[in-house]
Amino acid sequence: MVYLAVVRLQPDRDYKVIGTRIKTWWGMFFIFCLATLFNPIVSLLSLMALTFFALKEYFSMIRTRKADRRLFLWAYLAIPLQFYWIYIGWYGMFIVFIPIYVFLLLPLPRLINKGTGGFLRSVSSTQWGLMLMVFGLSHLAYFPFAAPAYGGGLVLFLVLLTQLNDVIHYLASMYIGKKKIVPTANPHITWEGFICAFIATTAFSYLVHPYLTPFGSQFALIIGMLVSLAGFFGSLTISVLKRDLLIGDSDRAEALKESYLSRVDSLTYTAPVFFHVIRYVYDFM
Template sequence: MYVVIGKLQPSKDYTGIGFRIKTWWGMLFIFCLATLFNPVVSLLALMVLTFFALKEYFSMIKSRKSDRRLFLWAYLSIPLQFYWIYIEWYGMFIVFIPVYVFLLLPLPRLINKGTVGFLRSVSSTQWGLMLMVFGLSHLAYFQFATPEYGAGLVLFLVVLTQLNDVVHYLSSLYMGKRKVVPTANPYLTWEGFACAFVVTTGVSYLIYPYLTPLNPIFGFLSGMLISLSGFLGSLTVSVLKRDLLIGDGDKFVALKESYLSRVDSLTYTSPVFFHVIRYFFDFM
């Protein structure tokens, strides 16, 4: 559809939405295959997803040679984080990165590496772990927390997050006037947020009986929650990329079509939706 509209309205730039739709449908296809077979398949697929998301994030950081060991430790935390999911140790899963990794991560940067750039390199690495590993890893825990409903909840979350992104993009393209952060992302507008919020909430209420065991109230509230958290995820990652890539315009343009730009919303919607459902429902 976007190809037809692009030809009818050549003055509009639909390149971004084209890449977004292709990548999102590819991810949705992978999620469907993973959930149809076995939770372990889904776990491994999502572990690979977090690895590439973190790898692209690190490609944005202006790093020194002394930061390489720091990045290595960050990569090594990925299999451990997913191992806690596999053995269903929720307590360690929820504190491993925010507590233990955050406390131990500075050590390789401290020892014989000096103090120049210490805060920026450590804090930027921690941000990457929090978003790309800790946030996205919640997608894998759904099927272990509730084997009966986990696959449907993941598909519900991914479909609504994708829908929210696409509607926000298209609404901003057509009617967006008031940009949220014009220096970081010209496609994030308040008009786009309002349209995406209404559409995502409505679709959530329509599809929740088929994919989730939620009641009507949470079927309605889930759409609002996913839309709001997806917006915050896109906004945060957009500002983060702009800050990391100041003075590197060529790399910033290239990363607009990157894998990282397609999972920015999921870094927020996954943990938020997971913990809200887990708090209010016994099946989690």
């Protein structure tokens, strides 16, 4: 409704990017509704596919060499293992598998008979992609298994908050934004947009929490603030990451504006923050 109203008020401005983003977000929200409310296994498989496509698009941005192909294969193999730990409810392995074990073993295929040229860049960029696209997003799949009574509602709650934060931030920046936060990283992020999104997300969290979560009112306010902040840093981080990897490749940068990666950038940060704060405060996780 807000998007349609703004488009009518300012027909001379190009809102194609936010329009595409809203459509994609609602498509994702519909999938999350079906997956989380009916069957945790469906949710697990759906999110595993989402992490695969996000990681694939991330790898497509990296200038690779032939020596990196085996490294990427090992990275893809980490996805089903990470989600298997979720399926069997092994939280200890879930939380350390990618940050520790994959981190220690990932360089092996790059070390064996592949030389030393470009070693640090290829291994570090691969591990960074796994942390964001697989480890971060996989927290969404753990909710229905960690808290069967509330998991589906918590995922929908988080997706709604993250979506609202992104949309309000973008619209406010386009409509009233003047002071850009990091113009070299993302020209669409402004202080006015950040403040509007922060207030709207916090208020929405307070209003909706009785229907989707077991939270108290005070905790709902805190969660709304944390999701807004985490979403901002997630979106900003992915923006900087894409601009760094795609320097000098404007065609690919334009094509990736409508990619999975551009839609889940905020979730890579909001999902783990949301999960671990709840797990620390509430016993049901």
